[in-house]
Amino acid sequence: MIDRISSANVQSMLEVLRSYQSQAAGGAGATTEPTATKVGQPTFFDSVKNALDKVNEADNKSGALSDAYDRGEEVPLTEVVLSMQKSSLAFEATLQVRNKVMKAYEEIMNMPV
DSSP states (O other): OOOOOOHHHHHHHHHHHHHHHHHHTTOSSOOOOOSOOOTTOOOHHHHHHHHHHHHHHHHHHHHHHHHHHHHTOSOOHHHHHHHHHHHHHHHHHHHHHHHHHHHHHHHHHTSOO
16 A cells, blocks of 8 residues: 655655755755745645645545444445545656656756756
């Protein structure tokens, strides 16, 4: 089954993304916030955090339904299996997006200037 995504893991991933952003901007490791954002529009990091939170929520729901079914509560097996599949699919999609972003970053960093 999928390991639980903790808040610490989300924060760690965000810190890695921030360090990559500062490296790409030519900074020495200091995080910089965008100065011109439209009012009411979420930043990139907010969007990533929200997406990871949704994946974590799906995993937590799946685990709770599975535990409830194991305890003998009246939870339909189809609902448990469907929830587990949704959680697995969300995790796999997130993993693939991360892999694509990392590959694109590596290609950009290896481009000759």
